Amino acid sequence: MNADIKALIEDAQLVLVGIGEEFYDFKNAKANAEYRAAVEKIEAKNKMWLIPLLNYHYIQKNNPSAREALKKLAHLLSDKNYYVVSVCANGLTEKAGFKRDRLVSPCGSIFKLQCMNHCEASVRDITETELEEACGKLDKNAIEEISFGKCPTCGAEMCLNNVYTEKYDENGYLPDWNIYTKWLQGTLNRKLCVLELGVNLTYPSVIRWPFEKVGFYNQKASFVRVNEKLYQLTEDLKDKGISIPKNSIDWLLEEDL
Secondary structure (H helix, E strand, O other), rough: OOHHHHHHHHHHHEEEEOHHHHOOOOOOOOOOHHHHHHHHHHHHOOOOOHHHHHHHHHHHHHHHHHHHHHHHHHHOOOOOEEEEOOOOOOOOOOOOOOOHHHEEEOOEEEEEEEEEOEEEEEEOEHHHHHHHHHHHHHOOOOOOHHHOOOOOOOOEEEEEOOOOOOOHHHOHHHHHHHHHHHHHHHHOOOEEEEOOOOOOOOOOOOOOHHHHHHHHOOEEEEEEOOOOOOOOOOOOHOOEHHHHHHHHHHHHHHOOO
């Protein structure tokens, strides 16, 4: 890792991490014919909420670089007081080894289910068996056979609880978000390292803009942005920020942690 950045992390009292869209690794995934065919079938069946699961399964099987990069980051931060905000719903952040009470995924994940009709209190954890069976059907390209049962309240189909769902139920992540906001309140006037990795502009109000605001108002904060295309810093952050024009997965894997 760049010595300056490693020093910033080690010296910080707290570390705020943003995990962005680059960790879907869509560039490599979409180059895979099998992946593209599965996406087309998911679109035809109107089951877009399966896209994060397909992405997770593809990375596990074909190109685990995103998974390994996040594991390295989790190891680096293991002794720090940190919080991770991720807009990736493909489950990799949850599997990386971060402390469960220091992670929030506002865009949902592959590890919770909800009623398609957004019935109150329908959100529940997916079982390992359900996850394995769904991945097995992805292997067979049997998209139409993937089912997670019916909602006990209204009888509608259950689906994965993520932003690809038409009626996304935010109750799946809100308890974690409340913990995050309380943690964030304790960062003011303390040495904070803001580490933004691969965050694009799909959901700028979740990480990109709020992180810039935190970095600006905390006079003791440092700001690091790693991004292949959108690496530029705002004028307010240029004096306290470091900008790295590189894919965040590649950057993490190339550095000596």
